[in-house]
Amino acid sequence: MVEIINILSVIAFAAAGVCLLLVIFVWFRFSxxxxxxxxxxxxxxxxxxQIRSNNMRTGDKSYxxxxxxxxxxxxxxxxxxxxxxxxxxxxxxxxxxxVPETTLLREDGKTELLLNNESTTVLNxxxxxxxxxxxxxxxxxxxIEQVVLINTSxxxx
Numbered sequence: 001m002v003e004i005i006n007i008l009s010v011i012a013f014a015a016a017g018v019c020l021l022l023v024i025f026v027w028f029r030f031s032x033x034x035x036x037x038x039x040x041x042x043x044x045x046x047x048x049x050q051i052r053s054n055n056m057r058t059g060d061k062s063y064x065x066x067x068x069x070x071x072x073x074x075x076x077x078x079x080x081x082x083x084x085x086x087x088x089x090x091x092x093x094x095x096x097x098x099v100p101e102t103t104l105l106r107e108d109g110k111t112e113l114l115l116n117n118e119s120t121t122v123l124n125x126x127x128x129x130x131x132x133x134x135x136x137x138x139x140x141x142x143x144i145e146q147v148v149l150i151n152t153s154x155x156x157x
Contacts, residue, residue, distance in 0.1 A: 026032070037043045055061055 034043070
């Protein structure tokens with residue numbers, strides 16, 4: 001029995017060594033480190049830093065407008081200079097109390113009839129008859145593809 005376990009352990013160690021060599025080969029063959037960097041965003045971050053440092057060093061931007069955009073010129077007029085409006089603080093006694101110049105926006109019971117306003121019209125209560133279905137043109141429909149989505153956790157073999 002001990003001999004069988006000894007042989008099985010030697011086979012397992014040999015298989016582990018072969019798997020280790022296989023992993024090392026696959027790591028370098030498929031450049032797994034670059035895949036990890038691409039998925040984590042390190043490659044993009046380094047590329048952006050390199051572009052920014054190149055732009056700062058040379059002053060030459062990698063983006064240039066196309067000749068069509070240059071010949072067309074600017075699409076919008078420049079915005080006029082806007083100065084910030086002066087703000088003033090309320091006196092201490094007015095903080096938290098209503099300002100006398102303001103009025104309530106909602107007054108209960110004050111509504112206006114729409115009929116008194118000349119800019120509105122009364123809707124017609126009569127119903128317009130809908131066109132008869134028999135008068136409509138016939139159309140033939142052919143189903144090319146039918147997709148059915150079923151949300152279930154059941155596994156169908």
